Amino acid sequence: MxxxxxxxxxxxxxxxxxxxxxxxxxxxxxxxxxxxxxxxxxxxxxxxxxxxxxxxxxxxxxxxxxxxxxxxxxxxxxxxxxxxxxxxxxxxxxxxxxxxxxxxxxxxxxxxxxxxxxxxxxxxxxxxxxxxxxxxxxxxxxxxQIKSSWEIQQMKKAALVSKQTFGFMEDNIKPEISEMEFCGMFEAYSRTLGHSGKLLNRHYRSEVFPFHLMSGENGGLPGALDSPLCGTGTSNAYPYGAGPRRIQENEPILIDFGTVLNGYHSDESRMFVIGKLPNKAEDASKASIEILYTLLDKMRPGIPMDEIFETAVNVAKKLCLEDQFLGLPNLKSKFIGHGIGLELVENPILAKGRKTLLEPGMVFAIEPKFIFKNEFAAGIESVIHVTENGSEFLSYTENKIFFC
Known part of the structure; x- marks a missing residue:
């Protein structure tokens, strides 16, 4: 050729x-x-x-x-x-x-x-x-599902756009701005960096959108989205993600942002607060970070995918947060991460009961998240690459709570 x-x-x-x-x-x-x-x-x-x-x-x-x-x-x-x-x-x-x-x-x-x-x-x-x-x-x-070194470089470029956009969020989030308005602001900024705007997904019933912001009690609202978290959305016809609620000081704010650059996606979530985070929300946010790093250490070639899922559940149980982990007790998600690449969500899925073994070159968005009904959401999401001997972050955004 x-x-x-x-x-x-x-x-x-x-x-x-x-x-x-x-x-x-x-x-x-x-x-x-x-x-x-x-x-x-x-x-x-x-x-x-x-x-x-x-x-x-x-x-x-x-x-x-x-x-x-x-x-x-x-x-x-x-x-x-x-x-x-x-x-x-x-x-x-x-x-x-x-x-x-x-x-x-x-x-x-x-x-x-x-x-x-x-x-x-x-x-x-x-x-x-x-x-x-x-x-x-x-x-x-x-x-x-097996990414080449060239593809990994493309995903790192998308991760850099995501990191810069989270930096923009940190500098520009403010009280009384609506969830949707703020999402529009940081999406517009990301477009100046090359974000394509349109995210792709493998399944026809799954909704994909670049941003997913849940502030205060909106984070504690369950709904139709196949995820631990949902938000209000903009209407009954589009009941997912950010809505008209105005962001307030001293409340938990979870922002999930999907990036696509040159066809390749990144998918990250971080916790924000304007002022002081309530102790309960801060503890849950730190717990999600602990689970993320535990899975980073666990993920290596030859490990069954369901073992990664069970490890996450066991850490949440050890931290006495099992009831809130991955959704409400009767609405729990059965996955802890999803494949990502040319589509935001693609196979394989790190799911309960899945015996497929991890292989070098697989890339996953790992998302340990908690929902406290009618109170708030807490969590994190970062992209992890399975290497020859272990795993590494492809995400550049620091795994932390953003105190603004």
């Missing part, structure tokens, strides 16, 4: 990255007896091609992939390291082009069943009449 890069505005994904990813996914395909993989989900296409233009990626198990571009061809040609690029007027052109390029249609083809709508699935079946489509999600996941 030869890169056709000539002075474009953004840095491309290195050609060596794309080649390595294609080789890895083809090995996975061969192991599962997949003849081909048809990618329609933008983050997956970007991961394996380097472009997120309006296109589709077709990968055979033993031949170079083909990128089918609907629009915009010149940008796709500049951005991708792939050499086989075919312009199309419609997705309906793809079957005949596959037959032209590979002399046949695949017998078995993988689709990302976790994100492909049922309507689209039936449409693809009509396009490839003699092809048996199967779930290719595990093949994609096996590649994407």
């Amino acid at each position: 030869e890169l056709k890069w000539q002075g474009y505005a953004f840095d491309p994904t290195p050609v060596t990255e794309i080649i390595a990813r294609i080789n890895t996914v083809q090995e996975q395909m061969a192991a599962l007896h997949l003849d081909a993989l048809f990618l329609t989900h933008k983050p997956d296409i970007y991961y394996f091609s380097g472009t997120a233009q309006d296109c589709y990626l077709y990968i055979e198990k033993d031949q170079d992939p083909v990128l089918f571009v609907k629009r915009y061809l010149p940008r796709a040609q500049q951005e991708t390291a792939l050499k086989n690029i075919e312009p199309i007027e419609s997705i309906k052109d793809i079957p005949k082009l596959v037959e032209h390029c590979f002399k046949k249609h695949p017998g078995t083809c993988g689709l990302a069943f976790d994100v492909v709508p049922v309507k689209d699935f039936h449409f693809y079946k009509r396009l490839f009449k003699n092809t048996h489509f199967v779930d290719g999600s595990s093949v994609i996941e096996a590649c994407r």
Whole structure:
């Protein structure tokens, strides 16, 4: 593969990255007896091609992939390291082009069943009449969950934007400003640093937004969000995160901020207070930091994921905070962290009962959090990278309570 890069505005994904990813996914395909993989989900296409233009990626198990571009061809040609690029007027052109390029249609083809709508699935079946489509999600996941050194550097760049934004929060938070107004302020600041604004998520029922601020008793309000914490949100139609409540002095304030830069995400939460933090909230905040560092020490290759979850629960129990940890007693979250990369929440999940072993290159947002019903929320979230011998923070924001 030869890169056709000539002075474009953004840095491309290195050609060596794309080649390595294609080789890895083809090995996975061969192991599962997949003849081909048809990618329609933008983050997956970007991961394996380097472009997120309006296109589709077709990968055979033993031949170079083909990128089918609907629009915009010149940008796709500049951005991708792939050499086989075919312009199309419609997705309906793809079957005949596959037959032209590979002399046949695949017998078995993988689709990302976790994100492909049922309507689209039936449409693809009509396009490839003699092809048996199967779930290719595990093949994609096996590649994407192990981050390369280049990807780690991208995530560190996103972490730097997050650190700078938390510094802006510390300097600009003030009493009587509404939760939503303050979120708008620090999101606008982060955009000046390159934050893309739009966060991506793997599951269609999960809401993603760059900020999640809960002040005072709003932090103690449970709700629909699949998280220990919820907040009021802006309406009954959007009942998550920041709302119209005005921030006050001497109350716990939890701010959760998601960053995306060059496609890669960071996800961090920190506690703030304007003035003095009540003792109960300060103790819970310090407990979350203790759990975070305990998990940092625990996370290393070969450790089962459910062991990380149980370790967190046991520390909360030791600190006599088990009832408030990870949600109210009848609404507890069953995970302590989630994979993160090209999507804010992606596999694998550090969940109760999950026996999958940690591997070098996995990256997780770890979020030990507490909810005190109708009182406040407390917690922290930082990004941790599993290395060859242990783990390390990818987050640059100091793991502390921000006293303002």
